Each structure stands twice: as C-alpha cells, then as structure tokens.
Amino acid sequence: MNLTGQNYIGNSPSGKGSKTFQTYNPVSLELNATSFYEATSQEIDAAVQLAQTAFNEYAATTPEQKAAFLVAIAEEIEALGDALLETYVTESGLPMGRAQGERGRTMGQLRAFANLLQEGSWVEAVIDTAQPDRQPLPKVDIRKMQEPIGPVVVFGASNFPLAFSTAGGDTASALAAGCPVIVKGHPMHAGTSEWVTKAILKAAERTGMPNGVFSHMNSSGIEVGTQLVQHPLVKGVGFTGSIAGGTALYRLAAERPEPIPVYAEMGSINPVVVLPSALVEKGNDWAKTYAGSITLGSGQFCTNPGLIIGLASAEMEDFKQILAGAISEIAPSSMLHPNILKGYEANKNEVSGQNGVAVLAQVNSATGTQANPMVASVTGAEFIANPKLHTEVFGPFSLVVECAHMAELNTVIQHLEGQLTGTILASETELSSRTDVVSNLGKKVGRLIFNGVPTGVEVCPAMQHGGPFPASSDSRTTSVGTDAIKRWARPVAYQNWPQNLLPNALKDENPLGISRVVNGEHTKAAI
Amino acid sequence: MNLTGQNYIGNSPSGKGSKTFQTYNPVSLELNATSFYEATSQEIDAAVQLAQTAFNEYAATTPEQKAAFLVAIAEEIEALGDALLETYVTESGLPMGRAQGERGRTMGQLRAFANLLQEGSWVEAVIDTAQPDRQPLPKVDIRKMQEPIGPVVVFGASNFPLAFSTAGGDTASALAAGCPVIVKGHPMHAGTSEWVTKAILKAAERTGMPNGVFSHMNSSGIEVGTQLVQHPLVKGVGFTGSIAGGTALYRLAAERPEPIPVYAEMGSINPVVVLPSALVEKGNDWAKTYAGSITLGSGQFCTNPGLIIGLASAEMEDFKQILAGAISEIAPSSMLHPNILKGYEANKNEVSGQNGVAVLAQVNSATGTQANPMVASVTGAEFIANPKLHTEVFGPFSLVVECAHMAELNTVIQHLEGQLTGTILASETELSSRTDVVSNLGKKVGRLIFNGVPTGVEVCPAMQHGGPFPASSDSRTTSVGTDAIKRWARPVAYQNWPQNLLPNALKDENPLGISRVVNGEHTKAAI
Known part of the structure; x- marks a missing residue:
C-alpha cells in the first residue's frame, strides 16, 4: 500500500483536479515526495451527496455495529505500522516517540467512544409516561433521546496530525453519534491523513458500513473548506486551529440560508495564577516544571501556559530567575512548518516589543524550523492597559505578569x-481564602487546575476542553473526552408512540439497561 | 399598585426617554391607556451592567435559594390577581379562560424549575477519580458540572403574553441556571409585562436576591433588542417569534466580537401525514379534530398544523369535505394585533393564490381584528415544485397536500x-410498515406525534420544543420543558481540586444525593 495523493469520495479514490501540493519536512527542510490533488468542486459535492445517502443507513445501524466500526478503525490504524509513523514524522518534524504516543491516544479515543456506545446512556433518554386521568387535561406519553444531526465536516488540526485530525476526536465522536464524516485534511500532513483515511475505509468495509460514511478531501487553501461548510447537506462542523480561522468558519456557517453549528477549538493563553504561598513553599520547583510545560512539543499545544500571573515580591524575583535559567537550558526543537515558525517569531516579537515588557530569557541557538523559547515579564498595570499583551503566541513563549496587589x-x-x-x-489554605480568584478565573475558563500544569489533556468523561470565546466557538461543548459526542446529536421526542415501534432506548422494559430519566427520576429500572 | 409605563433597571423604575408607545386592544379596537417609555441606550447599558454585578452573587446562591425565588415569582404572579388577567385580555384579545390557563402554565413552569433545582441532577456532574499508579502516566482527578453562562436577554413573545414572555420558560430556565435576566418586553403586551416584572422584583426582594437579577426594558421597535444582543456583557439570548426576527438576531450575535448563543424558536408549519388507514378507520373524526386544532387560539400557536399530507383517494375526498365543512362552521376570533391579522391575510392570499391551489373552505364573517379561517389543497407535485407553498401562514390556515403515491x-x-x-x-400496523415515512419525517422535526394533534405542548422533562432550522436556531435545545435550563449553562471542570473546596455536586460523599457519572458509571452512590 502506498500514498497516492488522491481524494476519497467514500471508497473511491479521485484526483480530477489540476492543482496539486506537497507536504514539507521541517527537520530535513525538504518537500516530501507525494503530490496531493486538491479536491475539486465536483468532488466535494459528490462526497457530501454520498454522505447524505449513507446517513439514513448509518444512522439506523445499532450501537454495537457503530462500536465495532470504531474499534476496527483503531485496529486498522495500528495495522498501518511504521508506514504511518514515518510519514507522521516526516510531515510534522515531531519525534517518533510523540508519533507513537499520539497514535496510542487516537486509538484510545476511538475505543473510548466504542465503550460509550456499548454502555448506551449517552442518548439521554427521558420518558414521561401518560396520565390519562389527569385534571383538567390528560397527559400524553412523551419520550425523547439524542439522534444524529446528519453529515459532518471535520477540519484536521496542524498540531495533532493524528489525535485531532483525520480519525481524531471530532471524527470519532461524530461517527459514534451516527453522523457520516467528510474530513478536510490538513495540508501540512496530507500523507498522514491519507494513511488514516485508508484505515478508516478498510474498517468501514470490514464492518459493513455504507459507502460514504467517510470521505476525505485534500486542500492547501481555504476554498475546499469554505465550500464544504456552505454545502446545504452539511449539518455540523468540527475545527481545531486559529481564532481567525475558526471565527471565519463560524460566521460563514451563521450566514448560510440554514445556519449550522461550528465547534471550533481555537486559541488560548491558559493563564496560571501563582499565589504567594506557592512561591514560598515550592517556587523553584514550579519554575522548573513550568519551563518544561512552556516548551513541551515546541509550545505547540492549545493548553500551553502562555501567561503566569502573580504578585511582585522577592519570591517572584527568585521564581523568574529560576524559570529564566531553566528556559535558557532548553534545546530548541523544530516547529511543524516554516509558516508556523514565522507566525511564532512575529507574535513573539510583537508581544516582547511592547512598552514595559522585559525579556527574562531567550534561547538563540535555533536552526532550520526550530523555535527559540522565550519568557518575558510585564507589570499588571501594563498588561491591563495593553490588549496586545493578551494575544496568544503559539509556540514556546510565556509572559509573567507581576501585579502590585491582589486587587x-x-x-x-x-x-x-x-x-x-x-x-x-x-x-x-490560601486557595480556600481566595474565593475571589477562583470565581473570577472560573468565569473565564473551561477547566480549572489546582497545583498542576495545563498541558496534558486526559481523554475521559469529565474532561472539559472548550471554554468561553475565543477559546472555543461554543463553550457548552468539549472537543476532548466522551461528551464530545453531544455536539453531533439533537433530541427527538416521540409522543403517544406505540411501544414496539419506539427506539430500544425508549422502550418500557429498558432493553439496553441504560440510565434514563423516567417521570423526573434518574433510574436504570424498567417501567 | 398601578401600571407606570416605566422600565426597570433592577429594582429602580426608569423612564428617561422621550419616546413612548401604547398597547392596543384588538377586541375593542382602541389603544389602552398607559404610555410606556421606550428604553434609552443609557438605561439598557445600566441594566446590563447591573446584571453583570448581580451575576457573581446570584450564581453563588444555593439551589434551594434559587428554587425559593422561582416559587416566590409564581406566588407573586398569582397575587397580582385580576389586575394581571384584565390587562392580559385587553392587550391580547384572548379570552379570560385562556388568560387563566396561561397564568397557570406560567406558574407551573416556574415550580417545575424549582423542583428541578431541588432534585439537583441537572448539573450533569461527571467525575473521574485519580489513578496515581496508572502506566505510562498517572491520571489526575477531574470533575465537571454545569455552571451559568452570565447575563441573558429574553425577548417576550407576542403569542404567549405570559408563558413565553416576561416570566415565561426562557426567563424561568435562565434564572434557574443561575443567570440574571434582562427582558425586552413585547410591545403588544407591555402592560402585562410590567405587571409580571413587578411580581418578579417583589419575589427577588422577598427572597434576598441581588438587585439586577432581573431587569425589564420597554421597546416598540428593533433598536432596544439590537443594543441588548450586541452588549458585550450579555452572554446568551432567548427569543420566540418570526423566522426573520430570530434569524436576524442569530446573525447579529454571530457577528459580535465575542459571538454568543441565540436560542430562537421560530416558525413551523407542523406537517401532519395522514396515512390511508387513518382515513379508512376514522377519517371523519380526524377531520373534525383538526378543524379544531387549526383554528385553536385563532391559529396563533407555533405548533399549529399548517400542512396535511396524504394520498389522493376517495377517502381523502371525504376527509377534505368534512374538514371544509367543520372549518366553515367555526366562528372567527380576534388575532393579537391588527399587524398580525395583516400578515395573516397577506400570507394566506399569497399561498392560496399560487398555481394549482384550490380553496376548500373560507370563512367570511370576520370583523375588526378577527381572522377568517381557511383550508386549501394542492397536489404533491405542485407542492414540491413551489417553495412558496412551504412558508408558514401564521393564523387559522392549513394546506392539504394530495400525493399521487407513497414515493x-x-x-x-x-x-x-x-x-x-x-x-x-x-x-x-400501517405505522410499523412505513419506516420510510418515520425516518424521513424524523429527520425534519423535533417531536414526532402519533395519532394526535401538535397543538398542546406539555411542560415536562421529555418535551422537545425545538427542531432543525428554521423551526429553531439551535435544534440541540428545547424552549419548553425542564431541559430548557441546559441552554444557559456550560461545563466547568475542576482538576486536582481539594475535596473541601469543590462544589457540593462534585464532592466524594455526594451530599446533594444527585445522579452522577463516576468513572463512566451512572450512579447516585457516594465515592
């Protein structure tokens, strides 16, 4: 099996366009070999039409069938073996260990959604039984559950070529919900994306899923994504990337004749509030820990800690010094692409060049597409007055904000x-006395962390990866963890419906054994 | 206590504007006495600022305190007695029985949300406990729950002056979630809205809620609503009304620097599919039942059945004849406002004037603001070819679509x-054999009804009142029933948080006794 550079309209490879592009190796600084065919307007339409055709059949498959499909995807990704990992490394510049780890995470996500389907309660079944004798009017029987919204478009993310891309959390959660998926692959890892596409299509065939349950479109510009989001048969969009990109897609979707939801996970500077007790008790340890968190993966995580907020003090001086020292010792690592490095340098220079910003440490040994880590500091007053200091610097950078007092x-x-x-x-003790800080910070974020680092996003039911805008376009949802499935479903109620024709989740005897709300009570009992 | 025509910035009446307006009595065809002060830009800003100030304190109240507030609102609405009901009748033209019924529904909704808070599980607590020994990496403790989004703007609906307006479902659900509310009252029932405002403010004072938890703005145009939706401190919007109005607000909110969710419940023609067995077994009964449903409340329900779809047959001819006869016997009743009547007449004439549309029955005895009911028919082929036939005619109108065959x-x-x-x-038996119809119809609607009428929307946990666009702007939510609370909350996760500082809903011992998901299991047990 080799890379072909084709698009995939369901099972059918297609490369009808004249425009092609190649991916780039940010370590060897060369273009990779395969030429990828940019999807044409006709190919895009064919993929969405096929997804719509597949929707009826796919939505009607049982939870067990969908779960088997997801597990098969994980197996087929693993079966790709070194070919996938080597392509990943040549397209991302990330080390082999990261490739292996991210592949494991991707397979783990697929299996987590399979388990969720097998458990079954995610459909949020709610049942109100009839009360024919109620006065003044009888009450009819009404039951509702979550059902899939329709074909979904997923945009691959540059910084997670596996876990947030072709078979990443967005795709896994949408397929789990019962929605066909069309992926717009990220141009920086189009080969990785094609490998994963092959795995998904093989899994679909092996588990008897309808043709069109998954399609893959190549694209190096914005046209393919724009057309996909505007297609009338597309009912939802998943995106991980920049604030500008995500916001543009969100507004594009709002302007459609039929607006659709866009779940864009965008930028974040992930503030870290260092209260005095932390500096006194273990300031040096935190400084070293944070030097690692700031530079992890060349700072290319959406949870990278870009802002450290504390009170000016002798202990803060020590903290800054240790942090600066630790940063200075970190060897630069390559970024995903020269364009990402260019953006990092520009944003870093913009922020560090603002009035009152002092550079605490700056590495200068980077070569090629490597990024030089930097930490800087500024006063709270300057920070409040200058919104330019609030913008994300995507890369190994963090700004220490020193405040005069708690207010x-x-x-x-x-x-x-x-x-x-x-x-x-x-x-x-100090946390318990600082309800003001907890309350203020809690209103700005999706996840509050005590004595830890924000990098490292556990895939689990309780994870919340999404916050108020611009962290994400819809703070009511998460893009990591099993609750991500809720983005691709809507409730459908059945009123006065015959028992034997109800979906299994809503039948009196509760054949799936799921947790339901029956007449206001949470229960797994039959009726 | 009298009507004053003032706005209410929290507890403070305010009428600083020079523009005033009056409501209209559609039965007596006269203006009602009170002059209402259109809210000024400064008053709007003051109300939102006060809501933001109140948010911290209100969000921190216990579920019991919020429940007591909601119950107190219901009590204070009842205590308004005849003054409220009489104003309702003079502003809506609806009969006293409807006023009483809608007041009961409004109080019932408030109490339903109070009960929901007391039960407590609505916060969707999800807990994943730590696994310090997990390989290759330890797992941290993460717990999440729903928390309120911030100040919310609610637009009063013309067709439900109580149940979908000032203290209606949107307000009740937002207050229950912990969000302060600013109501933009509907200009057609500004007096009803002021009475209810007085009740809410009295309840807030009596139960110790912060000033600013509720404000009320008068408005006869679109400027006040526009400014409210654009205000940076507003975090969500509830709306019930026209497709044009709701869609405009939705797009306005999407264009804000910080986009916010708009829950607009808009138009619907509520298709009714009459399969052959229904016509054979009880076609005459259904025809009479539907004549009542089509003309109920002068057809001014969002669930009014505007489309009846069946197969051409001898039984269908009988059905049309009985339906026409029953409609002809219905006495016209007044609509809410001359402008609504004007819209009804225009849309009715537009639809009934299309090629191939035959008028089956038309009442001609209306006077004043009364609406003449009409039913018409058209072939399936004409309906498919002409999108103008798909538009809602808000009022006592329905179109019978006769199809040549099931395809x-x-x-x-x-x-x-x-x-x-x-x-x-x-x-x-026929339903069980028509999975095609169920599947096709299910993908278009929020609620499927078997052998019943769509009018009559039960307020209960299983209710789904919201469907794919343009029925509503966000089909994942409902505007009726207790799940409406989910619109005003977002998940916040606590990672590695000290037990004693966690919200009660997330503590190991489950002090609230709520249903939670613990390590993937749905349970009410303590950890």
Missing part, C-alpha cells in the same frame, strides 16, 4: 478573554 | 424545512 491580580483576570484552562498554584 | 409523499416530506413537530395519523 490588580483580580483585575488582570477579569480583563482576560475566554480560555481553555486556568491554573492556580497555591497552598490549600 | 411522492416521501419526496414532499424530504422537501420540507425543519419543523417543531411532525404528526403521523395511521393504524399501528
């Missing part, structure tokens, strides 16, 4: 935009 | 836009 620290938090995460470093 | 009937369904409801009339 200013709270004001800094109140001036932040929405964030994926907010971290508080403190003793438990 | 055409399915095509008619597939050509429909999103709907609040879809009804199937049939024998159980």
Whole structure:
C-alpha cells in the first residue's frame, strides 16, 4: 500500500483536479515526495451527496455495529505500522516517540467512544409516561433521546496530525453519534491523513458500513473548506486551529440560508495564577516544571501556559530567575512548518516589543524550523492597559505578569478573554481564602487546575476542553473526552408512540439497561 | 399598585426617554391607556451592567435559594390577581379562560424549575477519580458540572403574553441556571409585562436576591433588542417569534466580537401525514379534530398544523369535505394585533393564490381584528415544485397536500424545512410498515406525534420544543420543558481540586444525593 495523493469520495479514490501540493519536512527542510490533488468542486459535492445517502443507513445501524466500526478503525490504524509513523514524522518534524504516543491516544479515543456506545446512556433518554386521568387535561406519553444531526465536516488540526485530525476526536465522536464524516485534511500532513483515511475505509468495509460514511478531501487553501461548510447537506462542523480561522468558519456557517453549528477549538493563553504561598513553599520547583510545560512539543499545544500571573515580591524575583535559567537550558526543537515558525517569531516579537515588557530569557541557538523559547515579564498595570499583551503566541513563549496587589491580580483576570484552562498554584489554605480568584478565573475558563500544569489533556468523561470565546466557538461543548459526542446529536421526542415501534432506548422494559430519566427520576429500572 | 409605563433597571423604575408607545386592544379596537417609555441606550447599558454585578452573587446562591425565588415569582404572579388577567385580555384579545390557563402554565413552569433545582441532577456532574499508579502516566482527578453562562436577554413573545414572555420558560430556565435576566418586553403586551416584572422584583426582594437579577426594558421597535444582543456583557439570548426576527438576531450575535448563543424558536408549519388507514378507520373524526386544532387560539400557536399530507383517494375526498365543512362552521376570533391579522391575510392570499391551489373552505364573517379561517389543497407535485407553498401562514390556515403515491409523499416530506413537530395519523400496523415515512419525517422535526394533534405542548422533562432550522436556531435545545435550563449553562471542570473546596455536586460523599457519572458509571452512590 502506498500514498497516492488522491481524494476519497467514500471508497473511491479521485484526483480530477489540476492543482496539486506537497507536504514539507521541517527537520530535513525538504518537500516530501507525494503530490496531493486538491479536491475539486465536483468532488466535494459528490462526497457530501454520498454522505447524505449513507446517513439514513448509518444512522439506523445499532450501537454495537457503530462500536465495532470504531474499534476496527483503531485496529486498522495500528495495522498501518511504521508506514504511518514515518510519514507522521516526516510531515510534522515531531519525534517518533510523540508519533507513537499520539497514535496510542487516537486509538484510545476511538475505543473510548466504542465503550460509550456499548454502555448506551449517552442518548439521554427521558420518558414521561401518560396520565390519562389527569385534571383538567390528560397527559400524553412523551419520550425523547439524542439522534444524529446528519453529515459532518471535520477540519484536521496542524498540531495533532493524528489525535485531532483525520480519525481524531471530532471524527470519532461524530461517527459514534451516527453522523457520516467528510474530513478536510490538513495540508501540512496530507500523507498522514491519507494513511488514516485508508484505515478508516478498510474498517468501514470490514464492518459493513455504507459507502460514504467517510470521505476525505485534500486542500492547501481555504476554498475546499469554505465550500464544504456552505454545502446545504452539511449539518455540523468540527475545527481545531486559529481564532481567525475558526471565527471565519463560524460566521460563514451563521450566514448560510440554514445556519449550522461550528465547534471550533481555537486559541488560548491558559493563564496560571501563582499565589504567594506557592512561591514560598515550592517556587523553584514550579519554575522548573513550568519551563518544561512552556516548551513541551515546541509550545505547540492549545493548553500551553502562555501567561503566569502573580504578585511582585522577592519570591517572584527568585521564581523568574529560576524559570529564566531553566528556559535558557532548553534545546530548541523544530516547529511543524516554516509558516508556523514565522507566525511564532512575529507574535513573539510583537508581544516582547511592547512598552514595559522585559525579556527574562531567550534561547538563540535555533536552526532550520526550530523555535527559540522565550519568557518575558510585564507589570499588571501594563498588561491591563495593553490588549496586545493578551494575544496568544503559539509556540514556546510565556509572559509573567507581576501585579502590585491582589486587587490588580483580580483585575488582570477579569480583563482576560475566554480560555481553555486556568491554573492556580497555591497552598490549600490560601486557595480556600481566595474565593475571589477562583470565581473570577472560573468565569473565564473551561477547566480549572489546582497545583498542576495545563498541558496534558486526559481523554475521559469529565474532561472539559472548550471554554468561553475565543477559546472555543461554543463553550457548552468539549472537543476532548466522551461528551464530545453531544455536539453531533439533537433530541427527538416521540409522543403517544406505540411501544414496539419506539427506539430500544425508549422502550418500557429498558432493553439496553441504560440510565434514563423516567417521570423526573434518574433510574436504570424498567417501567 | 398601578401600571407606570416605566422600565426597570433592577429594582429602580426608569423612564428617561422621550419616546413612548401604547398597547392596543384588538377586541375593542382602541389603544389602552398607559404610555410606556421606550428604553434609552443609557438605561439598557445600566441594566446590563447591573446584571453583570448581580451575576457573581446570584450564581453563588444555593439551589434551594434559587428554587425559593422561582416559587416566590409564581406566588407573586398569582397575587397580582385580576389586575394581571384584565390587562392580559385587553392587550391580547384572548379570552379570560385562556388568560387563566396561561397564568397557570406560567406558574407551573416556574415550580417545575424549582423542583428541578431541588432534585439537583441537572448539573450533569461527571467525575473521574485519580489513578496515581496508572502506566505510562498517572491520571489526575477531574470533575465537571454545569455552571451559568452570565447575563441573558429574553425577548417576550407576542403569542404567549405570559408563558413565553416576561416570566415565561426562557426567563424561568435562565434564572434557574443561575443567570440574571434582562427582558425586552413585547410591545403588544407591555402592560402585562410590567405587571409580571413587578411580581418578579417583589419575589427577588422577598427572597434576598441581588438587585439586577432581573431587569425589564420597554421597546416598540428593533433598536432596544439590537443594543441588548450586541452588549458585550450579555452572554446568551432567548427569543420566540418570526423566522426573520430570530434569524436576524442569530446573525447579529454571530457577528459580535465575542459571538454568543441565540436560542430562537421560530416558525413551523407542523406537517401532519395522514396515512390511508387513518382515513379508512376514522377519517371523519380526524377531520373534525383538526378543524379544531387549526383554528385553536385563532391559529396563533407555533405548533399549529399548517400542512396535511396524504394520498389522493376517495377517502381523502371525504376527509377534505368534512374538514371544509367543520372549518366553515367555526366562528372567527380576534388575532393579537391588527399587524398580525395583516400578515395573516397577506400570507394566506399569497399561498392560496399560487398555481394549482384550490380553496376548500373560507370563512367570511370576520370583523375588526378577527381572522377568517381557511383550508386549501394542492397536489404533491405542485407542492414540491413551489417553495412558496412551504412558508408558514401564521393564523387559522392549513394546506392539504394530495400525493399521487407513497414515493411522492416521501419526496414532499424530504422537501420540507425543519419543523417543531411532525404528526403521523395511521393504524399501528400501517405505522410499523412505513419506516420510510418515520425516518424521513424524523429527520425534519423535533417531536414526532402519533395519532394526535401538535397543538398542546406539555411542560415536562421529555418535551422537545425545538427542531432543525428554521423551526429553531439551535435544534440541540428545547424552549419548553425542564431541559430548557441546559441552554444557559456550560461545563466547568475542576482538576486536582481539594475535596473541601469543590462544589457540593462534585464532592466524594455526594451530599446533594444527585445522579452522577463516576468513572463512566451512572450512579447516585457516594465515592
């Protein structure tokens, strides 16, 4: 099996366009060999039409059938073996260990959704039984559950070529919900994306899924994504990337004759509030830990800690010094693409060049597409006054904000935009006395972390990876963890419906043994 | 206590504007006495700022405190007595019995949300406990629950001056979630809205809620609503009304620097599929029942059955004849406002004037603001070819679509836009054999009804009042029933958080006794 550079309209490879592009190896600084065919307007339409045709049949498959499909995808990804991992490394510049780890995470996500389907309660069955004798009017029997919304478009993310791309969390959750998926592959890892496409299509064939349950479109510009989001048969969009990109897609979808939801997971500077007790008790340790978190994966995580907020003090001086020292010792690593490095350098220079910003440490040994880590500092007053300091610098950069007093620290938090995460470093005693900080930070973030680092996003039911805008376009949802499935479903109610014709989740005897709300009570009991 | 025509910025009456307006009595055809002060830009900003100030304190109240507030609102609405009911009748033209019924529904909704808070499980607590020994990496403790989004704007609906307006489902659900509410009152029932405002403010004072938890703005145009939706401190919007109005607000919110969710419940023609068995077994009964449903409340329900789809047959001829006869005997009743009547007449004439449309019955005895009911018919082929026939005629009107065969009937369904409801009339045997109709109709609607009428929307946990666009702007939510609370909340996760500082819903011992998901299991047990 080799890379072909084709698009996939369901099972059918297709390369009808004249425009092609190649991926780039950010370590060897060369183009990779395969030429990828940019999807044409006709190919895009054919893929969406096929997805719509597949929708009826796919939505009607049982939870067990969908679960088997997801597990088969995980197996087929593993079966790709070294070919996948080597393509991943040559297209991302990330090390082999990361490739292996991310592949494991991707397979784990697929299996987690398979388990969720087998458990079955995610459909949120709610049942109100009839009360024919109720006064003044009888009450009819009404039951509802979640059902899939229709064909979904997923945009691959540059910074997670596997776990947030072709068979990543968006695709896994949409397929689990019963929605066919059309992926717009990320141009920086089109080969990785084709390998994974082959695995998904093989899994679909092996488990008897309808042709069109998955399609894959190549694209190096914005036209393919735009056409996909505007297609009348597309009912939802998943995206991980920049604020500008995600917001543009969100607005594009809102302007459609029929608006559709766009779940865009975008930027975040992930503020870390260092309270005095943390500096006194273990400031040096935190400084070293954070030097690692700031530079992990060349800073290319959406949960990268880009802002460290504390009170000016002797301990803060020590913290800055240790942090600067630790950063200075970190060897630069390559970024995903020269364009991402260019963006990093521009944003870093923009922020560090603002009035009152002092550079604490700057590495200068980067070559090729490697990024030089930097940490800088600024006063709380300057930070509050200058919105340019609030923007994300995607890469190994963090800004320390030194506040004159707690009131200013709270004001800094109140001036932040929405964030994926907010971290508080403190003793438990100090945390318990700082309800102001917890309340202010909690209103800005999706996930509050105590004495830890924001990098490392566990895939589990309780994970919340999504926060107020611009962290994500819909703060009511998460893009990581099993609750991500809720984005691709809507409730459908059945009124006065015959028992034997109800979906299994809504039948009196509860044949699936799921948790349901029956006449207001949460229960797994039959009726 | 008298009507003052003032706005209410929290507890403070305010009428600083120079523009005033009066409501209209559609039965006596006269203006009502009170002059209402259109809210000024400064008053709007003051109300939102106060809501933001109140948010911290209100969000921190216990579920019991919020429940007491909601119950107190219901009590204070009842305590308004005849003054409220009389104003309702003079502003809506609806009969006293409807006023009483809608007041009961409104109080019932408030109490339903109070009960929901006391039960407590609505916060969807999800807990994943730590696994310090997990390989290759330890797993941290993560727990999440729903928390309120912030100040919410609610637009009063013309057709439900109580149940979908000032203290209606949107307000009750937002207050229950912990969000302060600013109501933009509907200009057609500004007096009813002021009475209810007084009740809410009295309840807030009596139960110790912060000033600003509720504000009320008068408005006769679109400027006040526009400014409210654009205000940076507003975090969500509830709306019930026209497709044009709801869609405009949705897009306005999407264009904000920080987009916010708009839950607009808009138009619907509520298709009713009459399968042959229903006509054979009880066609005459259904015809009479539907004549009542079509003309109920002068057809001014969002679930009004505007489309009846069946196969051409001798039984269908009988059905049309009985339906026409029953409609002809119905006495016209007044609509809410001359402008609504004008819209009804224009849309009715537009639809009934299309090629191939035959008028089956038309009442001609209306006077004043009364609406003349009409039923008409058209072939399936004409309906499919002419999108003008798909538009809602808000009022006592319905269109019978006669299809040549089942394939055409399915095509008619597939050509429909999103709907609040879809009804199937049939024998159980025929329903079980028509999975095509169920599947096609199910993909278009929020609620499927078997052998019933769509009018009559039960307030209960299983209710789904919301469907694919343009029935509503967000088909994943409902505007009726207790799940409406989910619109005003977003998940917040706590990672590695000290036990004693967690919200009660997330503590190991489950002090609230709620249903939670713990390590993937649905349970009420403590950890």
